[in-house]
Amino acid sequence: MDIEDFVPISFEGRVALRGPGGPQECLKAFLDNLLGALVDAGCTAVGHVKGMMTGGGGEPLFFSITTLENNLRFQGGPLGDSDTYTLTMNVIVAGLEERVLTKTFSTVLRGHFNV
Amino acid sequence: MKLVIITGFLGSGKTTLLLALLKDLSSDGGRNLVVLENEVGEVGIDGAYLETHGLKVKELYSGCVCCQLAGSLVTTLSELREALDPECVFLETSGLANIQNIMGTMEKYCEVVGPDEILTIALLDIERSELIFEHDIPVIQNQVKMADVLALNKTDTGEAGEAETAAAELERMNPDAFVVPMSAAEGENLAPILDRLREWI
Numbered sequence: 001m002d003i004e005d006f007v008p009i010s011f012e013g014r015v016a017l018r019g020p021g022g023p024q025e026c027l028k029a030f031l032d033n034l035l036g037a038l039v040d041a042g043c044t045a046v047g048h049v050k051g052m053m054t055g056g057g058g059e060p061l062f063f064s065i066t067t068l069e070n071n072l073r074f075q076g077g078p079l080g081d082s083d084t085y086t087l088t089m090n091v092i093v094a095g096l097e098e099r100v101l102t103k104t105f106s107t108v109l110r111g112h113f114n115v
Numbered sequence: 116m117k118l119v120i121i122t123g124f125l126g127s128g129k130t131t132l133l134l135a136l137l138k139d140l141s142s143d144g145g146r147n148l149v150v151l152e153n154e155v156g157e158v159g160i161d162g163a164y165l166e167t168h169g170l171k172v173k174e175l176y177s178g179c180v181c182c183q184l185a186g187s188l189v190t191t192l193s194e195l196r197e198a199l200d201p202e203c204v205f206l207e208t209s210g211l212a213n214i215q216n217i218m219g220t221m222e223k224y225c226e227v228v229g230p231d232e233i234l235t236i237a238l239l240d241i242e243r244s245e246l247i248f249e250h251d252i253p254v255i256q257n258q259v260k261m262a263d264v265l266a267l268n269k270t271d272t273g274e275a276g277e278a279e280t281a282a283a284e285l286e287r288m289n290p291d292a293f294v295v296p297m298s299a300a301e302g303e304n305l306a307p308i309l310d311r312l313r314e315w316i
């Protein structure tokens with residue numbers, strides 16, 4: 001394994017909650033599914049899946065995952081109530097081509113949020 | 116001007132440690148410390164995180180200071196010296212940075228930080244110890260070989276005895292380094308690193 005095996009993608013945009021529950025619950029469900037989908041697609045190691053969500057006049061919520069077993073940690077928050085939030089993410093993982101990583105990310109994201 | 120380079124693989128805890136160290140050092144009062152952040156991603160997240168904790172941060176992102184942004188690193192350090200004249204700059208490298216290249220750039224091109232004015236702290240993540248001890252990733256191996264301080268982070272996640280074994284192995288890999296098992300998130304065993312920094316700055 002070498003550093004070139006780790007592929008980065010970024011996302012920044014407005015997202016609207018689709019499921020029930022607040023923004024942190026939706027994020028958690030999204031990140032759980034994202035990790036599962038990355039593993040299914042052939043991801044062999046997590047470099048760092050991290051990001052922040054802002055909006056609703058509350059405090060920014062930061063999140064981070066560093067293992068394939070999904071050791072999700074949140075910091076900061078709580079976000080305020082709103083229909084839409086700004087989501088910013090950097091995803092760096094090994095074992096996937098950028099095209100596959102981008103597609104997997106986008107599909108799972110759209111399953112949980114209106115983008 | 117002194118430079119503390121905080122390096123370590125992606126997600127090893129660099130930003131968490133940086134925040135904990137700066138909070139503590141700032142409590143001394145009268146210190147003029149500056150943070151320089153470098154991220155590979157196209158969007159900066161660590162800068163925003165540190166700013167929510169009241170730190171002022173200068174960011175270099177969308178590339179790594181060991182390669183594409185080497186020139187920007189040198190220029191930015193000169194600008195910081197000119198504008199703020201800090202006693203010390205804390206640089207968080209990207210998680211993919213090659214520390215050997217950064218040291219080379221500093222030695223060749225940087226006029227505001229002398230070769231004896233750099234202290235390198237490398238974080239190693241014990242939760243993913245296979246990356247250090249099994250996969251033989253050159254960038255990580257370089258960090259272990261070249262760091263002054265090897266901070267073995269996330270000891271709160273390991274099993275009993277795991278940190279001691281890993282620390283002994285790191286001491287074997289770099290006998291000149293100061294090896295510190297710690298937890299940046301829990302604030303455990305940061306004192307040896309803080310003492311070293313206070314002595315050095």
Ligand SMILES: Nc1nc2c(ncn2[C@@H]2O[C@H](COP(=O)(O)OP(=O)(O)OP(=O)(O)O)[C@@H](O)[C@H]2O)c(=O)[nH]1
Binds near residue numbers: 048301
């Ligand atoms: N359990 C545990 N988690 C930690 C510790 N230190 C940091 N973390 C967590 O590890 C994750 C990554 O920490 P960061 O500080 O963002 O790591 P980083 O090296 O700055 O990451 P990049 O800049 O993306 O390379 C976050 O979820 C932190 O909360 C620790 O001592 N124990």
Ligand SMILES: [Mg+2]
Binds near residue numbers: 131
């Ligand atoms: Mg960081």
